[in-house]
Amino acid sequence: MEKPAKHIFLCASFRANGTPQGICDKSGGVELIQYLQEELQDRGMDDVMISLTSCLKVCDRGPAMVVYPENTWYGGITSEEDIDNILDSMEENEVNEDYVIS
Numbered sequence: 001m002e003k004p005a006k007h008i009f010l011c012a013s014f015r016a017n018g019t020p021q022g023i024c025d026k027s028g029g030v031e032l033i034q035y036l037q038e039e040l041q042d043r044g045m046d047d048v049m050i051s052l053t054s055c056l057k058v059c060d061r062g063p064a065m066v067v068y069p070e071n072t073w074y075g076g077i078t079s080e081e082d083i084d085n086i087l088d089s090m091e092e093n094e095v096n097e098d099y100v101i102s
């Protein structure tokens with residue numbers, strides 16, 4: 001298996017019992033995963049993997065995701081435009097400061 005160059009962990013708000021209960025799920029962040037997958041494919045970013053996670057503990061900044069290996073935390077991702085802006089930066093190997101959780 002070839003390891004991905006980057007890995008996006010998108011918060012799906014899962015709690016210990018498996019139920020999504022947090023802000024990222026309620027704010028529609030999880031619904032963007034299909035768009036995120038399609039955009040990665042359209043952009044030829046085949047070396048980027050996506051995984052859904054439990055609560056990332058930054059609920060007040062959600063919907064949230066983390067990009068590794070940079071360990072960049074992004075928040076306020078509520079629209080396809082937000083995804084586009086972040087992926088634009090990733091393609092340039094840059095961090096999009098407009099969404100960074102610091």
Ligand code: FES
Pocket residue numbers: 011012013021022023024025054055056057058059060062063064
């Ligand atoms: S539910 Fe996403 S950070 Fe807590």
